[in-house]
Amino acid sequence: MAEGDRRQFFRRVRTTLAGAAAAVAAPAGFTLDTTKVQGAVAREYGARSRYETLKRWITPARFLGSTASWTPLGELNGIITPSSLHYERHHGGVPDIDPASHQFLIHGLVERPLVFSLAQLQRFPITQRICFLECSGNSYTEWRTPSAPSVQRSHGLTSCSEWSGVRLKTLLAEAGVMTEASWVVAEGADGAAMTRSIPLAKCLDDVLVAYAQNGEALRPEQGYPLRLIVPGFEGSINVKWLRRLKIVDQPYYSREETSKYTDLLPDGRAREFTFTMEAKSVITAPSAGMRLSGAGFHEVRGLAWSGRGAITRVEVSADGGEHWQDATLHGPVLPICHTRFTCPWEWDGTPTALLSRCTDETGYVQPTREQLRSVRGDKSFYHYNGIQSWRIGADGTVTNG
Ligand SMILES: Nc1nc2c(c(=O)[nH]1)N[C@H]1C(S)=C(S)[C@@H](COP(=O)(O)O)O[C@H]1N2
Numbered sequence: 001m002a003e004g005d006r007r008q009f010f011r012r013v014r015t016t017l018a019g020a021a022a023a024v025a026a027p028a029g030f031t032l033d034t035t036k037v038q039g040a041v042a043r044e045y046g047a048r049s050r051y052e053t054l055k056r057w058i059t060p061a062r063f064l065g066s067t068a069s070w071t072p073l074g075e076l077n078g079i080i081t082p083s084s085l086h087y088e089r090h091h092g093g094v095p096d097i098d099p100a101s102h103q104f105l106i107h108g109l110v111e112r113p114l115v116f117s118l119a120q121l122q123r124f125p126i127t128q129r130i131c132f133l134e135c136s137g138n139s140y141t142e143w144r145t146p147s148a149p150s151v152q153r154s155h156g157l158t159s160c161s162e163w164s165g166v167r168l169k170t171l172l173a174e175a176g177v178m179t180e181a182s183w184v185v186a187e188g189a190d191g192a193a194m195t196r197s198i199p200l201a202k203c204l205d206d207v208l209v210a211y212a213q214n215g216e217a218l219r220p221e222q223g224y225p226l227r228l229i230v231p232g233f234e235g236s237i238n239v240k241w242l243r244r245l246k247i248v249d250q251p252y253y254s255r256e257e258t259s260k261y262t263d264l265l266p267d268g269r270a271r272e273f274t275f276t277m278e279a280k281s282v283i284t285a286p287s288a289g290m291r292l293s294g295a296g297f298h299e300v301r302g303l304a305w306s307g308r309g310a311i312t313r314v315e316v317s318a319d320g321g322e323h324w325q326d327a328t329l330h331g332p333v334l335p336i337c338h339t340r341f342t343c344p345w346e347w348d349g350t351p352t353a354l355l356s357r358c359t360d361e362t363g364y365v366q367p368t369r370e371q372l373r374s375v376r377g378d379k380s381f382y383h384y385n386g387i388q389s390w391r392i393g394a395d396g397t398v399t400n401g
C-alpha cells in the first residue's frame with residue numbers, strides 16, 4: 001500500500017470509529033413518539049423555525065448610521081450565507097429607496113451618457129456568480145493581542161452570496177468608453193454618498209451591477225435596489241445603493257481611499273488602493289466561546305477564501321503549529337468564494353491550540369501573525385489575514401490566542 005493510500009485508509013477507519021463513538025444507542029424497549037399533530041398552513045413569505053435564534057452581532061454604533069453587523073460564522077454551514085445573516089457595513093445608514101424612481105447614471109468620459117431605471121437595466125442579459133465579500137476591517141482585533149471573544153467577532157465581516165445582475169462591461173460598451181479613460185468612480189445614494197475609484201480594467205473584466213442576492217431582490221442592507229459586485233476586492237469598493245458611475249482618467253482620492261482604507265506602513269507612509277483581499281482561513285468550529293464536550297473525536301470545520309482565485313489547500317494543526325495535516329475541501333470549490341474544509345481530530349484531553357492555514361491557486365500561503373507584522377508593522381488596522389489560533393483548555397473551553 002502506498003504511503004498516501006495508507007494514510008487515507010487510517011483516516012477512513014478513524015472517521016468510522018468516531019461516528020460510532022458519537023452515536024447514542026437506543027435504550028432497550030425504546031418507542032418513538034408517533035403522535036400526529038395538525039400543522040400550520042402555508043406562509044406566503046418564509047421565516048425560520050421559532051426555535052432558531054442565530055443573530056448578527058452589531059458593533060455598538062459610534063455615531064448614528066455608521067455601523068457594522070457580523071455574520072455568526074461559528075454556527076453556519078455550507079458556503080452560502082443566508083441573506084438575513086449577511087454581514088452589513090454602512091457609513092450613512094440603510095436608505096429606503098423606491099426602485100420605481102431610482103435612477104442610475106453612467107457619464108464622464110463616454111460617447112453617450114446613459115441613465116437607467118431598474119426595469120431598463122433588467123432588460124440587459126443577466127449573469128450570476130457566487131462570491132464572498134469581506135470588509136477590509138475584518139479581523140482588525142487580531143493585529144495586536146488577539147482579543148475577539150468569538151469567530152463571529154474576529155472574522156464575521158465576511159459573507160458569501162450568489163449575486164445576479166448585468167456585467168458592467170456590457171453597460172460600458174453601450175455608453176462607449178473614451179480612450180483616455182482609466183478609472184471609474186462609483187457613488188452610492190446613501191447618507192454617506194460612499195465614493196470609490198475602481199481601475200477601468202477591473203470594470204471591463206468581472207464587475208457586476210447586481211440587483212439580486214440568493215435569487216431574490218437585494219436586501220436593503222446589501223444595497224437595494226442596485227449595487228456593485230467587484231469580485232475579490234475589499235468590501236468598501238462594492239458600492240451599495242449605486243446611483244452613479246463616472247468614467248474618469250485618474251482616481252478621485254475620496255475620503256474612503258485616503259483617510260480610510262489605507263494601510264499605515266512601518267516607515268510612516270500609508271499604502272493606498274489595497275484592492276485585493278488575500279487568502280485567509282479560519283476554523284469556525286470549534287472556535288472561541290464554544291466548549292468541547294470531552295476528549296475523543298471532533299470534526300474541525302472551517303472556511304477559506306481568496307480574492308485572487310480558488311483555494312487549493314487547507315492545512316490544520318492540532319498542536320499549536322508544530323505539525324500540519326491536509327484538510328478535506330468540500331466542493332464546490334469556486335474562485336473568490338468561501339470554501340468549506342473539515343479535518344478529523346482525536347482530542348486527547350490535554351490543552352492545545354487549533355490552527356488553519358490556506359493556500360490559493362497563485363501559490364500564496366496564508367501568513368502567520370508574526371510574518372504579517374514583520375512586513376506591515378504594528379500600526380495597521382485593515383487587511384489582516386493572519387493564521388488564527390484557538391486555544392483548547394483542559395476543560396474543553398475554547399478561547400482566542
Ligand atoms: N453606498 C455605500 N456602499 C457601501 C458602503 C456604504 O456605507 N455605503 N459600505 C461599504 C463597506 S465598508 C463594505 S465592507 C461593504 C459591505 O457590504 P454588505 O453590507 O452588503 O455586507 O459595502 C460597501 N459599500
Ligand SMILES: [Mo]
Nearest residue numbers: 135136235236
Ligand atoms: Mo468595509
